[in-house]
Amino acid sequence: MKLRPLISACTLLAISVCTPLAAKTIDTERAKIELETVAEGLKNPWGLAFLPDGAMLVTERVGDMRKVSADGKVGEPITGLPEIFSRGQGGLLDIALDPDYENNGWIYFSYSEPGDGGNSTALARAKLDGNALVDLQRIFSQQPKVNSNNHFGSRIVFKDDGTLFLTLGDRYSHKDDAQTLDNHLGKVIRINTDGSIPADNPFVNTEGALPEIWSYGHRNMQGAAVHPETGELWSGEHGAQGGDELNIDRAGLNYGWPVITYGENYGGGKIGEGFKKDGMETPVYYWLPSLATAGLTFYTGDVFPDWQGDVFVASLRAETLARLDVEGERVLHEERLLADELGERLRHVVQGPDGYLYLLTDASDGKIIRITPAD
Amino acid sequence: MKLRPLISACTLLAISVCTPLAAKTIDTERAKIELETVAEGLKNPWGLAFLPDGAMLVTERVGDMRKVSADGKVGEPITGLPEIFSRGQGGLLDIALDPDYENNGWIYFSYSEPGDGGNSTALARAKLDGNALVDLQRIFSQQPKVNSNNHFGSRIVFKDDGTLFLTLGDRYSHKDDAQTLDNHLGKVIRINTDGSIPADNPFVNTEGALPEIWSYGHRNMQGAAVHPETGELWSGEHGAQGGDELNIDRAGLNYGWPVITYGENYGGGKIGEGFKKDGMETPVYYWLPSLATAGLTFYTGDVFPDWQGDVFVASLRAETLARLDVEGERVLHEERLLADELGERLRHVVQGPDGYLYLLTDASDGKIIRITPAD
Numbered sequence A, B: 001m002k003l004r005p006l007i008s009a010c011t012l013l014a015i016s017v018c019t020p021l022a023a024k025t026i027d028t029e030r031a032k033i034e035l036e037t038v039a040e041g042l043k044n045p046w047g048l049a050f051l052p053d054g055a056m057l058v059t060e061r062v063g064d065m066r067k068v069s070a071d072g073k074v075g076e077p078i079t080g081l082p083e084i085f086s087r088g089q090g091g092l093l094d095i096a097l098d099p100d101y102e103n104n105g106w107i108y109f110s111y112s113e114p115g116d117g118g119n120s121t122a123l124a125r126a127k128l129d130g131n132a133l134v135d136l137q138r139i140f141s142q143q144p145k146v147n148s149n150n151h152f153g154s155r156i157v158f159k160d161d162g163t164l165f166l167t168l169g170d171r172y173s174h175k176d177d178a179q180t181l182d183n184h185l186g187k188v189i190r191i192n193t194d195g196s197i198p199a200d201n202p203f204v205n206t207e208g209a210l211p212e213i214w215s216y217g218h219r220n221m222q223g224a225a226v227h228p229e230t231g232e233l234w235s236g237e238h239g240a241q242g243g244d245e246l247n248i249d250r251a252g253l254n255y256g257w258p259v260i261t262y263g264e265n266y267g268g269g270k271i272g273e274g275f276k277k278d279g280m281e282t283p284v285y286y287w288l289p290s291l292a293t294a295g296l297t298f299y300t301g302d303v304f305p306d307w308q309g310d311v312f313v314a315s316l317r318a319e320t321l322a323r324l325d326v327e328g329e330r331v332l333h334e335e336r337l338l339a340d341e342l343g344e345r346l347r348h349v350v351q352g353p354d355g356y357l358y359l360l361t362d363a364s365d366g367k368i369i370r371i372t373p374a375d
Helices: A003-023 A175-179 B004-023 B175-179
Strands: A032-042 A045-050 A056-060 A064-068 A074-077 A092-097 A107-115 A118-129 A132-141 A156-158 A163-168 A187-192 A213-216 A221-226 A233-237 A244-249 A285-287 A293-298 A311-315 A321-327 A330-337 A346-351 A357-361 A366-373 B032-042 B045-050 B056-060 B064-068 B074-077 B092-097 B107-115 B118-129 B132-141 B156-158 B163-168 B187-192 B213-216 B221-226 B233-237 B244-249 B285-287 B293-298 B311-315 B321-327 B330-337 B346-351 B357-361 B366-373
Touching: A032 A056, A032 A064, A032 A074, A045 A107, A045 A346, A045 A357, A045 A366, A056 A092, A056 A366, A064 A092, A092 A156, A107 A132, A107 A156, A118 A163, A132 A187, A156 A221, A163 A221, A221 A311, A233 A293, A244 A293, A311 A357, A330 B330, B032 B056, B032 B064, B032 B074, B045 B107, B045 B346, B045 B357, B045 B366, B056 B092, B056 B366, B064 B092, B092 B156, B107 B132, B107 B156, B118 B163, B132 B187, B156 B221, B163 B221, B221 B311, B233 B293, B244 B293, B311 B357
Parallel strands: A045 A092, A221 A293, A285 B330, A293 A346, A330 B285, B045 B092, B221 B293, B293 B346
Antiparallel strands: A032 A366, A045 A056, A056 A064, A064 A074, A092 A107, A107 A118, A118 A132, A156 A163, A163 A187, A187 A213, A221 A233, A233 A244, A244 A285, A293 A311, A311 A321, A311 A346, A321 A330, A346 A357, A357 A366, B032 B366, B045 B056, B056 B064, B064 B074, B092 B107, B107 B118, B118 B132, B156 B163, B163 B187, B187 B213, B221 B233, B233 B244, B244 B285, B293 B311, B311 B321, B311 B346, B321 B330, B346 B357, B357 B366
16 A cells, blocks of 8 residues: 555656657757657667568667567567677667668678777678578678777668668778778778679779778768769768768768868867868868767658758767758758757667658667657 | 045956956867957947058948047047938948059948938948048949838948949848849949949840849848959848858849748748749858848958968857858858857958958947957
């Protein structure tokens, strides 16, 4: 009999905590929106892919992949993953379905792979059989492996020609390697979905260059997406203490890290030679101070008509979702969403098949949050 | 004897008010700066021009022009001004010296001119003789005159070919006139310095069009400057409740107001047809929510090397100085300066001959403030 009042108090508490997120209308510049928690209890979720039935595959950086049902039920860890180096920024990272998934069943995922000399980012594909991955194939492994817990990249983006891009970080301790073509550090690579190398890659005929390389001079790109009209790859790159960049990554071009950057060394002091240099690309846009940019997507849905064509960028440090009004290759305006209403580190933003935006919060009790229209 | 403690207290107060502004180092993204009050007691200063001896000519919206010596002494009102309509946003507005001032002595100034049907923006030139303007010539008068206290423009900018631009507002109550060429509302005009019309203006051969018109579809541009390398006119435009714009104003082009805009009606509700339309230019950049953009300049000095090529925009409502990192025709990044450290409505920003930036605060006790390097 004594317990009853205590239980009632807890029930009330639970309601007061959960209701505001579900019910509050947020009036943004171009849309009235609401937030809804789809799932929670995920350990630093990093990547998200929608299955044809509306369920989601989610990666947790700690090294687990889980299916989350359309109504938010979080499944047990999927078995059959390769060995993963889960430390620092490393772990199980991005996930994407083959554009022809309904016919071939391939699921691609990136991860930190341990091995001789340290670790590096790898890309594998496998098929899902019940709650197990089968037919596992490692289709790419970043060279060289180094002893570092940082700057793994890595987003998987399909081009419209049967190839895919993978963004690869400079591993932090090896930033000068981003400028040379004999390694995969600080690069975007382009490969066929079976891991073979496209004949029209920019450096296939360059002596001493690794043929997977698409673009170079990068630092750590945790966001990337293909422009819905031009088909070009746009990526978001963590800068050093400021100088996060939005780039259009074009075949064979040098994006300047660590020679040119808008960032500074932690604690102060210039890096490199300034802001621009012949033969190196400057960004479409940059953030100083840094947002710590992570996942990135173009919005193409019908649910938020005034967001069509906009770029959304998840931010870790600034705990915001940046909306960029883009025209051609220009960013005309930036709006920062949800810093006040949500206030969570955001690892990723994905457009669902329903036209809603889905966010992953970067926390040990991480969530999938859906943005829906308020009306 | 009784008075002595009171006087001491007042002296101490004066020191404590003035010292922080002069001494505090402000650490911005690209420069460590200090602020210094050059002059005060100006009534809503609007325009600022440097004389060859380092003194300044300053306009006060209330209708006075004053010389301020290089060491900050504010002179008596200069005599010889024409009749000025000083109400609302109207009054004595911009001021500029002829590029060949040392030889010809011409001083140009814009102002709200009363007349049949109401008032409009006019441009005059005169020479300074002691503390009097002489040889006054009105070289342009905006048509038609209307009954409105708002949206006069007006910045005077010299092109490098012996012509000048004047920006002209839509007078608020006549916004649809910005779309037709039979009037000067919501236009940039280009004239010769004697008021005659350049033969290569875009509409000189267009029937029914006023031949002074350079570009149209504008709302209220209180900032304008010529790009130091391209020679093109860049202007800052007040939008309606958001949607302040930065434009490159090109010959004969339509900048869309009030058909396309990023702004909304005050109190909510869309204006016009959306964000873009064939045959209308979209801005290089825009601010939503609005800063209320006023004066604008390109920094070209040596004192702040990492600011070279940047656009500075004075903001009234947001009480900030926006620094835009510009590359070509793209704005890569915006920094907002001084909102915390100064917190004043800013009407104008001008680069002095000494390479420092000078600000005008929009207040009945308005100031000229100089930004100097802290080191």
